[in-house]
Amino acid sequence: MPQFNDTELTAAVIQSFKETPNPRAKFLLQELVKSLHDYVRRTDLTFEEWEYAIDFLTRTGHKCTDIRQEFILLSDVLGVSMLVDAVNHRDRDGATETTVLGPFYVGEHKVTPDGTDISATLPGERLYVQARVTDLDGKPVAGAPVDVWHADDDGFYDSQKPSYATQGPSSRARFITGDDGRFHFRTILPCSYPIPTDGPVGEMIMQTRRHPMRPAHIHFLVAAKGYEPLITHVFMEGDKYLDSDVVFGVKDELVAKIEKRTDPVMPDGTKTSEPWHLMTYDFRIKPGEGAPPAPLGVKAEKVGEDA
Ligand code: BEZ
Numbered sequence: 279m280p281q282f283n284d285t286e287l288t289a290a291v292i293q294s295f296k297e298t299p300n301p302r303a304k305f306l307l308q309e310l311v312k313s314l315h316d317y318v319r320r321t322d323l324t325f326e327e328w329e330y331a332i333d334f335l336t337r338t339g340h341k342c343t344d345i346r347q348e349f350i351l352l353s354d355v356l357g358v359s360m361l362v363d364a365v366n367h368r369d370r371d372g373a374t375e376t377t378v379l380g381p382f383y384v385g386e387h388k389v390t391p392d393g394t395d396i397s398a399t400l401p402g403e404r405l406y407v408q409a410r411v412t413d414l415d416g417k418p419v420a421g422a423p424v425d426v427w428h429a430d431d432d433g434f435y436d437s438q439k440p441s442y443a444t445q446g447p448s449s450r451a452r453f454i455t456g457d458d459g460r461f462h463f464r465t466i467l468p469c470s471y472p473i474p475t476d477g478p479v480g481e482m483i484m485q486t487r488r489h490p491m492r493p494a495h496i497h498f499l500v501a502a503k504g505y506e507p508l509i510t511h512v513f514m515e516g517d518k519y520l521d522s523d524v525v526f527g528v529k530d531e532l533v534a535k536i537e538k539r540t541d542p543v544m545p546d547g548t549k550t551s552e553p554w555h556l557m558t559y560d561f562r563i564k565p566g567e568g569a570p571p572a573p574l575g576v577k578a579e580k581v582g583e584d585a
């Protein structure tokens with residue numbers, strides 16, 4: 279009967295996966311065992327702490343539904359989501375930086391005419407967004423679908439509100455770039471908002487004296503044929519949480535200048551009697567392929583299964 283001390287045990291568990299048919303799954307499992315065992319050894323983890331961790335993960339699982347993914351939130355606040363993003367986007371070659379998709383991408387973006395006010399029924403300071411999609415040489419990418427979504431003036435996404443089922447999307451749309459690669463739309467200034475705090479992840483954030491806030495931003499997903507899908511946000515300059523985003527998603531080049539304007543006519547000729555804001559941003563996408571992400575509730579294929 280084999281008996282192991284704490285380091286021999288690690289070698290034995292690694293060895294137990296040696297017949298795994300899928301080489302990538304074998305590698306991932308063996309590396310996971312190494313890291314987990316190392317953590318237990320380095321921390322001298324107690325039984326109580328181990329039980330707490332098991333209970334925490336159990337509660338995290340119980341909080342998940344088709345539209346709520348507490349494990350992704352956990353990955354986000356531990357910086358794992360941004361790390362996965364970073365290791366998969368090491369060479370940008372001048373393409374726009376990426377950031378997390380977030381849990382409020384619901385994948386029901388309707389093609390919307392250029393120039394639409396996507397928050398027409400919502401209160402808030404008015405924002406005019408003018409944007410352009412180019413390739414790495416600065417040539418316009420025409421006909422590119424661009425999904426856009428952001429929080430309202432109270433920090434909530436449409437899909438978080440009960441009215442979503444009856445009233446449909448707001449502050450959420452899909453634009454198609456013109457021949458010059460441009461698209462533009464009107465909306466309201468998004469504000470900073472807390473990630474959902476009514477679950478175990480929020481509890482951890484509060485108990486560890488972190489704050490739960492994300493700086494104000496607009497999500498963009500550019501998915502043009504022949505190019506890598508670009509998943510990113512544009513952040514509002516001056517937001518007080520830019521340096522302490524709870525999910526570590528901010529990158530300098532993703533912060534846009536927001537100009538305060540008082541002229542009575544917006545760039546598309548829309549007349550306005552109130553002050554408004556102008557955001558201008560150019561996205562650069564790189565050649566490649568890949569499907570845009572599946573929204574929550576759509577089952578991902580199992581990793582490591584033999585084809
Ligand atoms: C968001 O940007 O919508 C988001 C990202 C990660 C966690 C929670 C919210």
Ligand code: FE
Pocket residue numbers: 380382428429492495497
């Ligand atoms: Fe967001």
